[in-house]
Amino acid sequence: MPTTSRAFLRRRGAAVALAATVLLAPFAQSAAAAESAAAPSSSVAAPSTDPATTVATIEARTARAVARSLADPAWQDRVEKAALASETVRLAPLADRADDEAAARTLAPRLHRAERRLAEAKGLDADTPPLLNLRLAADSMRAALADGRAPLVAAAPADETARTVPAYDSRGRTHTLNVRSVPERPVYIVDVDATRALAAGMDVLREELTAQGLGGAAARVADNAPTAQGGFWTTRITSVRLSDNKEPWVKGSSEIYTLVTGFGHDGKVRVDPVEMPYLDDEDHTYYPNQVLVNWSYYKYNLADAVMMEEDGGTNYHDLAQALATALLTITDQGMYIPLVNALLDAIPTDWWTDDPDYVDSWYTLAQGDRGTLNGAAGNGTMGVEPYFVDAL
Numbered sequence: 001m002p003t004t005s006r007a008f009l010r011r012r013g014a015a016v017a018l019a020a021t022v023l024l025a026p027f028a029q030s031a032a033a034a035e036s037a038a039a040p041s042s043s044v045a046a047p048s049t050d051p052a053t054t055v056a057t058i059e060a061r062t063a064r065a066v067a068r069s070l071a072d073p074a075w076q077d078r079v080e081k082a083a084l085a086s087e088t089v090r091l092a093p094l095a096d097r098a099d100d101e102a103a104a105r106t107l108a109p110r111l112h113r114a115e116r117r118l119a120e121a122k123g124l125d126a127d128t129p130p131l132l133n134l135r136l137a138a139d140s141m142r143a144a145l146a147d148g149r150a151p152l153v154a155a156a157p158a159d160e161t162a163r164t165v166p167a168y169d170s171r172g173r174t175h176t177l178n179v180r181s182v183p184e185r186p187v188y189i190v191d192v193d194a195t196r197a198l199a200a201g202m203d204v205l206r207e208e209l210t211a212q213g214l215g216g217a218a219a220r221v222a223d224n225a226p227t228a229q230g231g232f233w234t235t236r237i238t239s240v241r242l243s244d245n246k247e248p249w250v251k252g253s254s255e256i257y258t259l260v261t262g263f264g265h266d267g268k269v270r271v272d273p274v275e276m277p278y279l280d281d282e283d284h285t286y287y288p289n290q291v292l293v294n295w296s297y298y299k300y301n302l303a304d305a306v307m308m309e310e311d312g313g314t315n316y317h318d319l320a321q322a323l324a325t326a327l328l329t330i331t332d333q334g335m336y337i338p339l340v341n342a343l344l345d346a347i348p349t350d351w352w353t354d355d356p357d358y359v360d361s362w363y364t365l366a367q368g369d370r371g372t373l374n375g376a377a378g379n380g381t382m383g384v385e386p387y388f389v390d391a392l
Helices: 014-019 027-038 051-069 073-085 091-097 102-121 139-146 194-211 316-327 340-346
Strands: 132-136 152-155 164-168 174-178 187-192 231-242 255-263 269-276 290-294 303-310 358-365 371-374 380-390
Touching: 051 102, 051 132, 051 152, 051 164, 051 187, 073 091, 073 102, 073 132, 073 139, 091 102, 091 132, 102 132, 132 139, 152 174, 194 255, 194 269, 194 303, 194 316, 231 358, 255 290, 255 340, 269 290, 269 316, 290 303, 290 380, 303 340, 316 340, 340 358, 358 380
Parallel strands: 152 187
Antiparallel strands: 132 187, 152 164, 164 174, 231 290, 231 380, 255 269, 255 303, 303 358, 371 380
């Protein structure tokens, strides 16, 4: 899929009003972080309380290490063949399989250290499969790479307002690239595999939310359990569409998920994460027929949905903790209370240092809703319908 269409917008619209209350990190800070990341170092990443900054540092230092490793012709040839054969290449497994290349043997332990630090920064289990990928930045570069032109290696900038990105060659020299103009020279991009990261993150998020009392089957009561009616009512997504944001060539794929919130039968707020892995292209309509809301989980005939983006910097453990801290203070008042603003306010402010990972939100979804619903931020539309799931 085209690189320019895979990453989703850090939405503005309604998010602008929220983001205006949050102190955005200055561009100079991002530039300083990039400069620090580019400096030679034996460590993978400096400790950071900001997961997005830590992930960006890991990516940048890995990019420079990979670039230097390409001075080995045999290893460079192996990487080139892998990049031309597949849309993305898993770096650590590729280096592990390269027994005959000295550069790969040197690079492999560094990649594994980076993977461990990356899993920690994202709040994932230590046994999470490798997440660091290498990909060719644009299909237009394939011919030049196949013809033997030496590639550069870069990491996508954390700051989407950045106009340039540093890229490195096999001698360790830095080249400055314009993020709005696709280079003729081949460029490998090192970044996080958002699909695998999201899948692992959703598992962590569900476990943490359940442990914190914000989800899980225990929140249901017997007379509302799915078996009571031989099944249960849901809201199903018949279509979904997100707006175009004209991402720069250097940005890679991002994955979308939705947090469905409402009051459980125990009177506590519950949050149910819903993965949406099919949302690859913006400005394109999808017809997933995916269940969004399971109404057997909720006390009221109303729920909210907040669509978010996994862009590499999300720490899922911290996200669950933040949601629990804020949402468990909201009690059932005998009537439905919209929860979108409370959920967005719960997100740590240092996660809003670039553009928000917020995509759009849908307030007060009801079981009987049918038709096309516009998102509050004007960035997305969803077609929905009631759908009864029969018991086996």
